[in-house]
Amino acid sequence: xxxxLLVPVLLLAAGMVFAGGxxxxxxxxAPSSTAPSVKPVELIYTCSxxxxxxxxxxxxxxxxxxERISGGQITVQVYDSGSLFKQEQELAAVKTGQAxxxxxxxPWFTASAPWMSMFAAGYMFKSPEHxxxxxxxxxxxxxxxxxxxxxxVRPLGAEYFGxxxxxxxxxxxxxxxxxxxxxNLRMPNSDSWLFLGRAMGANPTPLSVSEIYMALxxxxxxxxxxxxxxxxxSKFYEVTKSITITNHISxxxxxxxxxxxWQSMTKQQQDWVMTGVKTxxxxxxxxxxxxxxxxxxxxxxxxLKVYEADIDAFSKHVLDQYLNSEYAKxxxxxxxxxxxxxxx
Numbered sequence: 249x250x251x252x253l254l255v256p257v258l259l260l261a262a263g264m265v266f267a268g269g270x271x272x273x274x275x276x277x278a279p280s281s282t283a284p285s286v287k288p289v290e291l292i293y294t295c296s297x298x299x300x301x302x303x304x305x306x307x308x309x310x311x312x313x314x315e316r317i318s319g320g321q322i323t324v325q326v327y328d329s330g331s332l333f334k335q336e337q338e339l340a341a342v343k344t345g346q347a348x349x350x351x352x353x354x355p356w357f358t359a360s361a362p363w364m365s366m367f368a369a370g371y372m373f374k375s376p377e378h379x380x381x382x383x384x385x386x387x388x389x390x391x392x393x394x395x396x397x398x399x400x401v402r403p404l405g406a407e408y409f410g411x412x413x414x415x416x417x418x419x420x421x422x423x424x425x426x427x428x429x430x431x432n433l434r435m436p437n438s439d440s441w442l443f444l445g446r447a448m449g450a451n452p453t454p455l456s457v458s459e460i461y462m463a464l465x466x467x468x469x470x471x472x473x474x475x476x477x478x479x480x481x482s483k484f485y486e487v488t489k490s491i492t493i494t495n496h497i498s499x500x501x502x503x504x505x506x507x508x509x510w511q512s513m514t515k516q517q518q519d520w521v522m523t524g525v526k527t528x529x530x531x532x533x534x535x536x537x538x539x540x541x542x543x544x545x546x547x548x549x550x551x552l553k554v555y556e557a558d559i560d561a562f563s564k565h566v567l568d569q570y571l572n573s574e575y576a577k578x579x580x581x582x583x584x585x586x587x588x589x590x591x592x
Contacts (some may be wrong), residue, residue: 262370288321289323290514291324291348291349291509292327292340292347292349293310293311294327294332295307295328295329297324297329298329299329301328304328307326309361309527310525311524313527314521333347338352338356340401342401342505343401345445348505349506351501353501357395358578366584366587368440369567370448370497370566373495373591374495374559375411375498376495379499380406380500383500384406385590386436388582391583392502401506404522406500406501408498408533410475412473412494412495413473413492413495414471414473414496414557415484415491417469418470418490420490422557423491423561424562424565425562425565426449431450431451432467432468433450433453434453434455434472435453435473436454438542441454444497445568461482461483464488476543477536477539480547485552486550488552492554492557493557494562495557496562535548
């Protein structure tokens with residue numbers, strides 16, 4: 249791994265402009281002029297996503313909220329587009345304190361906490377609501393406390409990223425995994441993604457993102473799977489005829505802070521930070537869920553048929569494939585069962 253370089257923090261943060269929205273709670277009164285002197289806190293927030301992405305907009309909302317409610321006692325410098333650390337460097341940067349906060353997904357924790365691989369499995373969550381209920385509820389708090397002990401960094405909350413659905417060249421309703429038999433379904437080119445494609449009943453075909461449109465247009469593949477807003481941004485609706493809502497992956501990132509930095513803050517400062525996190529999580533959830541709902545109508549308006557899969561049939565079939573594979577050998581099955589029960 250590249251040696252991480254300590255980067256001066258006084259860069260171009262003043263030129264960054266927040267481009268989000270949503271309601272904000274006060275999170276407690278700002279410090280008064282008569283309050284005892286408390287050491288100011290500066291937080292370095294590294295983002296690998298590009299400027300304008302929902303995650304980056306959320307990071308700027310966090311910055312704006314925390315700086316406002318703390319009366320400037322806490323300042324946040326946001327670096328997007330991997331300008332401070334690349335995605336694969338972010339966990340190490342937060343662990344060593346070269347960055348204070350990053351948005352990290354479950355697979356990055358698996359080297360120290362192998363059981364976290366279950367959070368990237370197909371149908372670990374049956375819906376976006378199930379995902380949100382688990383990770384931003386009591387189970388999520390226990391998971392995050394365990395990550396602190398095993399990984400050495402502290403997740404503060406789970407930020408919704410999107411839910412993946414099927415998109416086929418032909419007008420073909422998909423109800424169960426049997427309906428995907430013989431379907432050449434584009435998947436990202438990694439063992440875990442190709443495993444998911446097979447577990448869903450399809451013939452997974454690895455292709456890079458840049459090749460998907462042409463492959464759909466020429467019918468070199470029968471379909472692909474992505475969050476619906478991504479389908480729209482990539483204009484896949486121009487060369488496909490149907491969508492099936494499968495909810496096979498609901499995913500997100502964890503807003504994660506350096507543990508020593510967290511412990512160095514006062515209880516009031518921690519409360520301000522958590523108010524910023526909560527404001528960001530709520531805004532991202534509402535924004536992306538609204539976008540996903542609007543995406544369904546947009547695709548219908550473009551002439552695509554939209555079908556609903558039998559989620560229970562898919563979930564049972566896919567999870568059975570995982571549970572009988574090498575992937576599940578590292579899972580915490582008590583935790584797995586609690587997560588599945590939370591869907592009811």
